[in-house]
Amino acid sequence: MGRRRHRVEGAAGALPEAIAALSRSLPAGPSPEIFRRAKFDRPEAAPVLWQLLLRVLSPLAAKDTLTDLAPEAQARVVKSALDSQGYPRSALVQFPEGSSQRSRELLLALSWLLARGPFLEQLLAQTRVQLGDQLPQYECEALAIPGPPAPHVETETPVDLRLVEWLMGKLRFRWRRLISSQQEQCALLSKIHLYTRGCHSQQNLDHLSVAETEMLRDPESSQQLLQALESENVRLGAALEWRQCELVFWQWMDTVLDACLSETPAVTSQPTVLPMISERGLGELELVKQELQALQEELREVAEPRRAAWEAQVGGLGQGPEWSTTRRALQEAVKQELIALQVSWEPFSGPTQPQRPHRLVRSKDQSPGPQGLQAAEMIRTLSAQEAGLKKVLHQLQSQCQQELARLAGALPDLIWIMVPGH
């Protein structure tokens, strides 16, 4: 790997090749001709590009349902997805929906997505063929980028709180069921791993996974798996090729942008913020803000008297040099601690939390080496996490209890019979 060929020849040959590589690495990539037509804002290029954007922007779960939508609805999904990612150009949003328009804008949108980060790699990772067994990931609690509204958007009626109570019970039951199903799955996986030990060609993997065993059991799934692997290999190869020759594409996109600007003046109006998308995020922010404000208040209530008490005391300690060194040391230590604390919640922080899926391997070997992660280690981390979360929950609950007691206590002629044991 790593041989870099610098294409010095003219754009004539290099550009279509680069675009072709890009196309091969995308799902349903259009031909270089489409790209060329889009530069000139030709209408025939638009539907293909709409489809492409729809495919690359929709979350994995929704991909099947979205292709059934009408073109206008699809266009709306693409626009809202772009908007939620912070796409700055308003031209797409402002014009009425119509799939035969704005092919140049679509090209710009696609290039923007590609330029910002490892978009291709992320796409490939989304659909990566999983050969091994993994435990399901539950980290991604955040809601998906908007697709069509959920089928149960409740009609606007007031809701009886007893329904909410009932639904919470239903939720609890679902979790219990999920846990027991998961335990069964683990037992089965463990058996399969045990029974196929020594069969894998790779030493460090030792046994087969479910996908691999299934492949041996059922020729049809063997075919499917093989085909999936091979087509992924094609896409990966194309992506590597693209990475080597993409410069010529960006030079060309510059000209596209120029063409765009020369024809339409720069838009100066503020793009309309599609309310459906922002409301959720802003609501979350508001919630967090309230919590933080409450926390700030609590801290103030605690810290101020202590500071006052301290100031009163410190006079008696004297102002020797010993004292000031100690004080500086303490200040430094606390500062470092708080910085470390802050880093731990920053988004996209280091790989302390293993986010990527780990292939499960059953092994008696206690020394995992650089590639392996011990289950025991992960159990320890998760236990600590669980304990922390439990504390938080209990603390919230007791906060509520105090507040409710205060409110209820205002009415003396009521007796509240609590749950026994509390």
Place this chain on the structure above:
Amino acid sequence: MLGAKADYRVPTDCSRRIMAEVQGALDSCAERQRQLERSLRVSRRLLEVWEPARALTPEPETKEEAPTPACPPSAQDLRELELLTQALEKAVRVRKGPSKAGQRDRTPSLTSASNAATSGATAPTHSQPSNQAGSRASGARSTKGTQRATVPAKDYPKGRPLTRGDRTHMRTGSQAAGSGSGLRDQQMAPSAVPRATEPFTLKDKGTLLQLPATFRKAASQNSRLWAQLSAVQASDSTDATRAAKAQFLQKLQLTSGCSSHRPGAAEVEAHAQSLRKACTLLRLRMQKALSAAPTDWTQEYRCLLVLEGLQAVVGQCLHRIQVLQTAVTGPPGPRLVEKPTQGSPLCGEKTDSSWSPELLLYSSTKELQTLATLKLRVAMLAQQIHLEKVLMAELFPLINTQEPGGPPWLALCRAAYSLLCEGGEHFLTVLRDDPAN
């Protein structure tokens, strides 16, 4: 007792928000259950007796070199089959000598296999009945399969039985051969398994399985390509490319009418999530500081510094929220909000530089179960905390605005208590103490 007829209806807009959250939680649980059930079905099936493969579509035919499903075995085929049978018989003889216990159940299978092969070969005109006996494919195809596969005289004798139960493995063998290149002397690892007439179970014979060569090749190519791709990404492209991309982005941004970066919903969500985490961690740290009883003045001072430091950090977080809120809702201004990284990941996925999954080693079923359960419990707790906060935010204002003392207020308080303090699991009773008594 007031419980019986008291009910409280939440106003519409609150209802909508609460129901959206709760229903969302239920739906995501249901989706996970569905996925899990799918996996369970597959795993259970693997541990049962393996069914013989269903009739293959003509597809594998196209992979083989001379596909004619219904042609009777040619003379040459028969001759080759004869040779093969002889080779098998010889192998059996050789095997029978040195092989001891453990091989016993295999040798009878070989003899039966070679018998079956011979009978297949010596009865060309009975291709029809042999078809029916197989009832899965034409005799020609099976003979072709036999022809294709090699007979390595290695550790495990690999029979070429034509009986039913083994159709799968032979099928896979012929398929693998077909998809490989069909050369007879190709060094191929047939996934066929030595079998007796008893059916195949993973428990007994699992260790004898082997992955086909084509698959192994594709899989190793796959991991090699991923490694290459992540290396390329980590080292990043040439400076010229990076500069070209940055320039393009900047130009696009500048000519779009807003010079500032307006954070999109995904980004706002990401910020909200990290700030939520921040709040939790700050609160925990505060509690730790408060619960510690300082014994001397250094500790007291340290504690004080921590509390004041936390206050400052909270202030910073609030400021960040303020900035975010203005950036989203307000008019475009100079760049106020720093973006998390150079590009929000899709759907909150991490932009890791290395894409290859690591291995997670476990040593026993119990350990794996513990791990899986813990993961679920952590997710469940996170969801519970989130719902708790949502309900707190919705219900407390309602309690405060509702007129106290009346039946709706009581119903509300009772429900709120149950939901907020007991997770909806327990209910309290409210008695009105009648002063007239």
